[in-house]
């Protein structure tokens with residue numbers, strides 16, 4: 503599998519969305535595993551969209567792997583992304599859904615087909631290529647979405663609450679898969695999650711977003727015990743701010 507990630511920099515990035523405005527400065531190293539967390543409506547998904555290119559900043563600069571990508575669309579950025587759901591085309595089988603990650607016109611050679619089979623095997627879905635998404639469980643569909651990211655071989659993997667709809671046991675298994683793929687590929691992984699336990703389970707770094715800003719970041723191991731992060735205690739349901 504590919505090795506190596508890419509740095510992720512948001513430099514004075516600002517964007518207004520109706521009544522809501524975000525203002526982000528972020529500098530993540532290549533090959534890190536970062537959890538983005540914070541209250542509902544804080545701007546976590548917007549942050550990922552700015553990295554992925556689904557949103558463009560009104561001001562500031564987005565740089566990935568040292569290249570300014572501020573004006574580039576999602577397909578031109580070194581990024582692939584998994585959403586909470588609806589990652590797959592329902593009328594296409596699993597193999598075709600993954601193949602779209604390699605070539606949208608589906609002109610595939612033998613090596614491409616091997617890549618698809620390898621990716622399916624790696625996410626534990628050997629032999630599922632002919633199934634339709636409707637014939638899979640929620641967890642299996644997310645595995646397919648991850649397999650599609652693997653065949654794209656982009657250095658940055660963004661995950662927007664990808665396992666929120668899964669039960670606890672399955673979610674833990676999927677988190678382990680993400681951690682293993684991160685180790686194997688060296689990709690930069692950024693995952694939005696509401697769950698402190700998920701962040702602690704696999705992330706190296708936690709970034710805490712509140713009211714459209716990054717109010718703190720730090721080591722995942724002790725992040726949720728910190729008392730110096732504005733809004734963290736309230737977010738965790740503890741008594742004080």
Ligand SMILES: Nc1ncnc2c1ncn2[C@@H]1O[C@H](COP(=O)(O)OP(=O)(O)OP(=O)(O)O)[C@@H](O)[C@H]1O
Pocket residue numbers: 519520521522540541542543544545546547548549
């Ligand atoms: N296209 C848009 N137009 C107007 N407002 C928007 C748009 N997209 C997002 N917002 C608003 O921006 C704010 C931040 O949204 P965002 O989805 O980034 O938050 P979030 O932290 O990911 O929330 P959640 O945890 O609930 O998913 C919200 O108040 C949302 O309603």
